[in-house]
Amino acid sequence: MNAIVLPDSTLLFDRIADDLATTGYCIYPRALPASLTDRMYQYLQELEQEEFRRAGIGRDQEHQLNRQVRGDQIRWLSRACPEEAAYLAWMEALRTGINRRLMMGLFDYECHFSRYPQGAFYRRHLDAFQGRTNRVLSTVCYLNPDWQAGSGGELLIYADEQARTPIERVEPCYGTLVVFLSDRFPHEVLPARRQRLSLAGWYRVNNSLGGIVDPPR
Ligand SMILES: O=C(O)CCC(=O)C(=O)O
Numbered sequence: 001m002n003a004i005v006l007p008d009s010t011l012l013f014d015r016i017a018d019d020l021a022t023t024g025y026c027i028y029p030r031a032l033p034a035s036l037t038d039r040m041y042q043y044l045q046e047l048e049q050e051e052f053r054r055a056g057i058g059r060d061q062e063h064q065l066n067r068q069v070r071g072d073q074i075r076w077l078s079r080a081c082p083e084e085a086a087y088l089a090w091m092e093a094l095r096t097g098i099n100r101r102l103m104m105g106l107f108d109y110e111c112h113f114s115r116y117p118q119g120a121f122y123r124r125h126l127d128a129f130q131g132r133t134n135r136v137l138s139t140v141c142y143l144n145p146d147w148q149a150g151s152g153g154e155l156l157i158y159a160d161e162q163a164r165t166p167i168e169r170v171e172p173c174y175g176t177l178v179v180f181l182s183d184r185f186p187h188e189v190l191p192a193r194r195q196r197l198s199l200a201g202w203y204r205v206n207n208s209l210g211g212i213v214d215p216p217r
């Protein structure tokens, strides 16, 4: 694997941890090393359509293909693939960085590429499954070069379940990283006028009982 040299991310991790502790979310343009963002984008261009599948709602057992809720196609990342491992390594550094600063006990990370075809959306939802809140921190990184304002595809973040007006409208610009508490902030993806690419991931805590570790996804 071509090792990516990670620049010192201490300051960035400090700021992310501060934001999570105060507001519970943060949005950073160009958060990742540019070489890593470029590498993920190049890799995504090479992936064949068959390597994506239409996203379902809920965990495996209750997978339900539902275009009324979300229209993206996904591909889960695995450490076995060097390109995917490079992104997972950066997210692992962020995991330990946050744990060190906030004692959140983040245990592992699961992540997929998302491809929203033109017009696709993801209706308002919370990322933490009710009664199974082992997803505690959501991350999204966007891979859309030359994204134009007015193309739609914004991520809208709401303060709580009652809120009707978003507290944030995030353009899915190349390299922007969003991190938020999974069970706190309802959010949605608006339909876009062009294809919209991203990496969506979740840090999980270990809710296992009796030494059985929760399976991923
Ligand atoms: O792509 C985004 O901006 C958010 C995606 C999302 O909410 C999800 O995959 O759960």
Ligand SMILES: [Fe+2]
Residues within 6 Å of the ligand: 125, 126, 127, 138, 187
């Ligand atoms: Fe989400």
